[in-house]
Amino acid sequence: MGFDHVWEVEHHFPEEYSHSSAPEVFLAAASQRTSRIRLGHGIVLLPGAHNHTARVVERINTLDLLSDGRVDFGTGESSSNAELDGFGIDRDTKRDQWLDHIEAATRMMVEEPFAGWDGPWLQMPPRNVVPKPFQRPHPPLWVACTQRETIPLAASKGIGALSFGFVEPGEAEEWVGEYYDIIRSDAWYRPGSRSMPTLPALCRSCATRTRTRPSTGASTVPTSSDTPWGTSTDSATTSPE
Template sequence: MASLLARQVTHGPHGTLGPEGKGEPCEGSPSTKREEHRVKVGIFYELQLPRPWLEHSEYELLQNALAQIELADQLGFDYAWCVEHHFLEEYSHCSAPEVFLGAASQRTRRIRLGHGIIQLPTNHPLRVAERVATLDLLTGGRVELGLGEGQGPVELHPFGARVREKREVWEEAVQALVPAFTRTSWEWQGTHFKFPARNVLPKPFQKPHPPLWVACSNIQTIANAGRWGLGALGFQFVSAEAARAWVHRYYHELTRNQAKLADYPANPNIAMVSGFMCAETDEEALEKAAGWTFFVFCLSHYGRHGIPNPGEGNMWEAYQAWRHTDKAQETLRSGLIGSPDTIRQRLREFEATGVDQVILLNQAGRTTHEDICRSLELFAREVMPEFHAREAEHERWKADVLAGRIALDVPDTDGYKLYAHQNEDIVRLTPEELKAKMAAKEEGKRGTLLGFPSPTDKA
């Protein structure tokens, strides 16, 4: 294990105190200065760990991910996002993002560290406020705060949260959370949360608090993000054509129908996640990006089947029958996967839609640490400079949209409701549809107990 190095305290990019990084995580990694204007590029972590698991597998997973974020900071990437998930074996071992990001904060100097997202139905608003403020102080004001509802029964039920209530719990949690960042005395008496007046400490470094985002998985949640004045974290893997429709819908709601849930500054931003692997040739990139198809397979599997036998399944083994199908190959072709020239062309298509940030999902399946580092380095050297140079132009366009000087058309969005265009089976319901479905399911259970057939039973 590398010896601990003394850390020099210096003034960071926000005029704050921050530690120096502790050496280069990958041999030959350059340290590049940042420009003032740039297209935003992020990296994304589920902390995937396919079976079989060895004694130190999770230790190595976390250490490698921290080294990759340190490298991304040196290379000039703008954001590092990590999720909060629980009990999703192999798909995500990131159940304590505040701890992981706290560690990352002490190995980076410039990159912004994002919660993508914190699950509000399973976290008390006051604890969220305390943890986020502490992390913001540790980073010198580099935190982005994404808020979400949670995946489903597998994650929510062990904490006493219910799927049918998660949207209303989420909305109330936002209302209870945000004032805690600024008020010296704050109390809340709601339906799902109640607490007496307290001064929540510490207060965040950024004033009034870190920028707020919401997880978005379909066109309706994109519209909601705009209406609420929140940044949209698009955790759906859509085409550039679909991204354009979603961007237009977002800004339409933001500029014409804004209705915030609480008193917070609007955060007009859209970020989209994409599978990613940059290599010298398209063929090499496709070969190294197989982890991306594992990611999509797991997403579909947990959405359909949950976890019938905790601790006994083998997602990697189940994936083998799917990985060579036409659908898996289509998945590979859909992401930002290829040579620098190929990725540059695809990224230009996303840039033209008005997306503010593209988040690259590199750590997936069994993609090696070495391949992830090389991919980040090649992208930073060959692709990123072009898009950073055009950020000022994008910001002018966005200012014109927000001021009403540019009117965006709102295209027919019925064709863009899928969660993932690679897999037509992964569909996110609206809150109303979900509530109706869960009510029908509960009614079916009651009827079965009384001897009546379930309403979903086939004749």
């Protein structure tokens, strides 16, 4: 059908949308029915009350092996009161929790054996976290970026930014520019881990169709040939959910 990626979300307790509470099950099934398409977790909720980091890593690595290295590992914090309150997660500390857990998860994928972790939100003794992933040192990392301040954070860590259609075209272009300004610098390089310097957006190759699309559709951000996210004949866009 021409698709290169499929992304499956993780949400808990929704009433009217996104009934996807076990994306690892769906993606495992998809891995056995496909041979080329990449399988993206968009995203795994990483504060520990949602998912223990070691279990997340075990599932991601197993899926990567089953799919012959087609996994993209997206993570995030959750912003839903239903989820945060349901799992007893403090909204004021969820960003710090995510940072602690994603650092530990990356180490678990790489270290043989895992040397252990003593962070503010995760403590774990040395253990052999297996299996190791098909992709080395680990699958590409992504983070959900629904807030502007997450963009420089993602770029500084060399993590791909999963953006959403919640912003106007001009603001979206600023987000993209800020991300790649950091990527072009030396501030983002992380030795020993795999970086994913990408901020994707929906692209339409037909300029006429893009110009005539109703205002309720995707918002267009024109790009030029000297930008890393498009060409002179492309339009980078953000799409509403």
